[in-house]
Amino acid sequence: MASLTLRGLRKKYEELEVIHGVDLDIDDGEFVVFVGPSGCGKSTLLRMIAGLEDISSGSAKIGEKIVNDVAASKRGVAMVFQTYALYPHMTVYQNMSFGLKQAKTDPKEIDIRVKEAADILQITDYLDRSPKNLSGGQRQRVAIGRAIVRDPEVFLFDEPLSNLDAALRVQTRLEIARLHERLGSTMIYVTHDQVEAMTLADKIVVLKDGYIEQVGTPMDLYERPNNSFVAQFIGSPKMNIFPNTDLPQKSKSVLSKLKDKKIDLGIRPEHLIECKEKDAIISGKLDLVENLGEYALVHMTSDNGMEFIAKLNNSPTEKKGEKLYFKANKDFVHYFDSSNGDSI
Numbered sequence: 134m135a136s137l138t139l140r141g142l143r144k145k146y147e148e149l150e151v152i153h154g155v156d157l158d159i160d161d162g163e164f165v166v167f168v169g170p171s172g173c174g175k176s177t178l179l180r181m182i183a184g185l186e187d188i189s190s191g192s193a194k195i196g197e198k199i200v201n202d203v204a205a206s207k208r209g210v211a212m213v214f215q216t217y218a219l220y221p222h223m224t225v226y227q228n229m230s231f232g233l234k235q236a237k238t239d240p241k242e243i244d245i246r247v248k249e250a251a252d253i254l255q256i257t258d259y260l261d262r263s264p265k266n267l268s269g270g271q272r273q274r275v276a277i278g279r280a281i282v283r284d285p286e287v288f289l290f291d292e293p294l295s296n297l298d299a300a301l302r303v304q305t306r307l308e309i310a311r312l313h314e315r316l317g318s319t320m321i322y323v324t325h326d327q328v329e330a331m332t333l334a335d336k337i338v339v340l341k342d343g344y345i346e347q348v349g350t351p352m353d354l355y356e357r358p359n360n361s362f363v364a365q366f367i368g369s370p371k372m373n374i375f376p377n378t379d380l381p382q383k384s385k386s387v388l389s390k391l392k393d394k395k396i397d398l399g400i401r402p403e404h405l406i407e408c409k410e411k412d413a414i415i416s417g418k419l420d421l422v423e424n425l426g427e428y429a430l431v432h433m434t435s436d437n438g439m440e441f442i443a444k445l446n447n448s449p450t451e452k453k454g455e456k457l458y459f460k461a462n463k464d465f466v467h468y469f470d471s472s473n474g475d476s477i
């Protein structure tokens with residue numbers, strides 16, 4: 134186990150800089166998730182930590198040691214990829230033991246470690262099989278097993294669940310959470326899926342265009358996003374952001390303190406409450422209802438033509454084209470500077 138310290142970390146491909154000076158502290162034993170849209174630099178950052186990409190400038194420290202110039206195999210990290218990257222001509226056992234064999238580990242020790250990892254991941258029965266005779270979920274477990282046997286200081290996962298179907302993704306996500314609990318190792322996990330980030334992380338790092346937008350616990354990001362990007366990236370369906378033209382009378386006191394700024398208003402779908410016209414802060418016409426049994430997602434167009442979503446406990450009685458009115462508890466209303474999206 135080890136902590137990680139990144140300082141001023143930059144990555145350039147020729148003239149193109151894709152990581153713009155990342156500062157980040159990861160505690161020993163922490164489960165950290167890098168999340169952000171495709172192309173924001175998650176994999177690049179992870180690969181720089183792993184030693185699979187050069188660091189253009191800045192420093193990466195694992196434990197007390199700066200690892201910029203340390204070979205990937207000597208950094209004490211093990212990586213699990215989306216594509217599993219198993220050797221097709223080797224059995225599961227051989228795949229899991231390969232790295233240790235290369236490192237000239239005692240065969241008895243290898244055997245103990247492989248069997249222990251197989252036991253943790255419930256793949257003992259498949260040890261003699263070839264990867265091609267395994268399902269996607271089983272292959273990903275073998276890839277995780279191959280990381281476990283190396284007993285790394287830090288586990289690195291790059292979108293490990295992306296190739297699995299929806300049900301298996303949920304199951305394997307739980308297994309990774311249990312694995313972290315059991316091993317207590319430092320883990321860094323990359324995903325574009327905010328649900329994985331929210332459910333797995335001790336700490337989430339939200340990335341956009343090679344910059345960190347915010348670092349915090351899942352609830353920090355949900356309740357106190359730094360800006361409208363984080364606000365809309367975390368939470369599903371995403372937060373509604375009403376341009377300042379839609380601002381309700383009730384928030385005028387906030388506005389009066391900020392005369393020079395144009396402000397947008399953010400309210401999550403789950404915080405909109407259907408109400409009478411006189412109590413409403415937002416109203417609009419009903420476009421579509423998605424009834425999910427437990428709740429209904431009501432798609433609306435505001436009086437100013439903006440689309441928004443309300444999450445209601447029951448499907449509304451109103452029909453398409455009819456008007457609905459909503460209020461929200463002021464504690465759940467977010468304010469953003471219209472010019473740059475920063476939270477106010």
Ligand SMILES: Nc1ncnc2c1ncn2[C@@H]1O[C@H](COP(=O)(O)OP(=O)(O)O)[C@@H](O)[C@H]1O
Nearest residue numbers: 146149151169170171172173174175176177178
């Ligand atoms: N080998 C490379 N050469 C040039 N640009 C690259 C290379 N690898 C990645 N990039 C660019 O770096 C950015 C970040 O990529 P990546 O880290 O793969 O994003 P993510 O994992 O968040 O989807 C993207 O704009 C991508 O096009």
Ligand SMILES: [Mg+2]
Nearest residue numbers: 175176177292
């Ligand atoms: Mg990636």
